[in-house]
Amino acid sequence: MQKQKVFVILICLFSTITIVNAQSNVEQDTLKQTPHVIGGMYDRPYIYRLGGNIAIGGYAEMNSNFEREEGIEEGLSFEARRFNIFLYSSISDQVKLTSELEFEHGTEEINLETALVDVLFHTAINLRAGILLSPIGRFNIAHDSPRYDIIDRPLVSTEIIPATLSEVGIGAFGALYPTPFDRVTYELYLVNGLSAGVVGGSGEGTRIPAGKSAEAFEEDNNGSPALTGRLAINPRFGGEIGLSFHTGNYNNFKAEGDIVDERRRLTLAAFDVEYRARRVTFRGEAAIAYIDVPESLDETFGDQQQGLYAEVGYTFLKRPLLNLPESTLTFVTRYDYIDLNVGERASTGENIGDSTHRVTAGLSFRPTADTSIRLSYAHNWLNDQFNNLTKSINIQFGIATYF
Known part of the structure; x- marks a missing residue:
C-alpha cells in the first residue's frame, strides 16, 4: 500500500510540473553574492535550469x-542505494x-x-524554517553523492555526525563580506534535537545516529530544543x-511535566576544510562528541567520541575521451x-576499543561534471568493544548522477 501511495504521489508530481530545458550559466562570482553554502542545497544543477517559479x-x-572479512567472502551484490527527488519553488524574489x-x-x-x-x-540576515x-x-x-569521487561516505560524517541529520527548526543564515x-557565512538554528536512542537505542553502545527519530519531526522529546550552528569563511585564495x-x-527527563531524570546533554563540535587548486582537491572533517551518560553505564557506553577524515583527489586526465568532450579521470584516496x-x-588500563581505521583508494570517471562513475577499494581495521581486531576489505563500483 505504501508503494502504491508513493507511486501516485510521484505521478501527480511529475504530471503537474513543467520541466523546462532552458539552462543558465551561473558563474562562481554570482554564487559568491549569495548567502548560500557552496555545494549546498541551493548549489545544485537543476535550480540553474529554472524557467518559471518551479524546478524539479x-x-x-x-x-x-x-x-571480505577475515577471509570470508560475502560475494558480489548490487545495490540501488539512493533515488532522491528535489523540488524547488521561487515563490517570489524574497521567498523560496x-x-x-x-x-x-x-x-x-x-x-x-x-x-x-x-x-x-x-x-x-535571512530567516529559515522547516525540516x-x-x-x-x-x-x-x-552530501549529494554525485559531488564525491568515493562511493562510501566518511565514517566521522555518518557514525559521529549522523549524516544525513535533518531536524525541524527555525533560525537565521547569511553572508558577510569583510573584504x-x-x-563569511553563518547558520544558526533552534531544532528539536536528538532523542534518548543515543544511549542504548542501537544495542551496541553509544550511537549518536540512533538518536534520530521520526517523532522528532512532530515534537521535541523533552521540550528543550537543541542549538546548532556553523561559521565558515571562503578566503580570497579559495x-x-x-x-x-x-x-x-537528548534524554526524556520530563514526563507529564514532572522531572524524572537529570538533564543529559550531547554536544558535537566539528572542523571542516575544502580546497581546490587546479587539478588537486583536498577535503577533510574532524569531530568530537561529549555525551552525558549515567555513571552506571561508564565504559560500556562511551561518553566521548572522536574522528576525522582526510581526502585528496588528483585529476590526471581532463580532455575529450570516448566522444565525451567534458570527461575527466580522477585518482582519489581517503583516510x-x-x-x-x-x-x-x-x-x-587498556584501550576500550570500539574504533575503526579505514584507507580507501579509487578512480572516478566523469563523462560530465554532474555524473561520476566510481571504483573504490577500502581496507578496514575494526576494533570491537572488547578491543578485538577484525580486518575487512570492500570493493565497489557504481554510478551517481544528478538529473
Whole structure:
C-alpha cells in the first residue's frame, strides 16, 4: 500500500510540473553574492535550469559491492542505494521553498530529508524554517553523492555526525563580506534535537545516529530544543574553512511535566576544510562528541567520541575521451578514523576499543561534471568493544548522477 501511495504521489508530481530545458550559466562570482553554502542545497544543477517559479531535479546512486572479512567472502551484490527527488519553488524574489524526498534501497526507507522555507531580507540576515539540514560539519549540508569521487561516505560524517541529520527548526543564515575578496557565512538554528536512542537505542553502545527519530519531526522529546550552528569563511585564495556545533539535551527527563531524570546533554563540535587548486582537491572533517551518560553505564557506553577524515583527489586526465568532450579521470584516496568510546578501562588500563581505521583508494570517471562513475577499494581495521581486531576489505563500483 505504501508503494502504491508513493507511486501516485510521484505521478501527480511529475504530471503537474513543467520541466523546462532552458539552462543558465551561473558563474562562481554570482554564487559568491549569495548567502548560500557552496555545494549546498541551493548549489545544485537543476535550480540553474529554472524557467518559471518551479524546478524539479534530483540524483540517483547505484552500486555493486564485494566484501571480505577475515577471509570470508560475502560475494558480489548490487545495490540501488539512493533515488532522491528535489523540488524547488521561487515563490517570489524574497521567498523560496526547497524540499528533498529520499528513497533508499528502493522503497525500504522513504524520508523527507528537507522541506523548508527561506525568507530573504538581506544577504547578511535571512530567516529559515522547516525540516532543515543541521549545519554540523560541511558534509551534512553538502552530501549529494554525485559531488564525491568515493562511493562510501566518511565514517566521522555518518557514525559521529549522523549524516544525513535533518531536524525541524527555525533560525537565521547569511553572508558577510569583510573584504571584496573574502566571504563569511553563518547558520544558526533552534531544532528539536536528538532523542534518548543515543544511549542504548542501537544495542551496541553509544550511537549518536540512533538518536534520530521520526517523532522528532512532530515534537521535541523533552521540550528543550537543541542549538546548532556553523561559521565558515571562503578566503580570497579559495576553498572553505568551517567551524560548527550541535548541543542539546537528548534524554526524556520530563514526563507529564514532572522531572524524572537529570538533564543529559550531547554536544558535537566539528572542523571542516575544502580546497581546490587546479587539478588537486583536498577535503577533510574532524569531530568530537561529549555525551552525558549515567555513571552506571561508564565504559560500556562511551561518553566521548572522536574522528576525522582526510581526502585528496588528483585529476590526471581532463580532455575529450570516448566522444565525451567534458570527461575527466580522477585518482582519489581517503583516510578515515573514528573512536566511538574514547578512553581506557579502569581495571586494566587498556584501550576500550570500539574504533575503526579505514584507507580507501579509487578512480572516478566523469563523462560530465554532474555524473561520476566510481571504483573504490577500502581496507578496514575494526576494533570491537572488547578491543578485538577484525580486518575487512570492500570493493565497489557504481554510478551517481544528478538529473
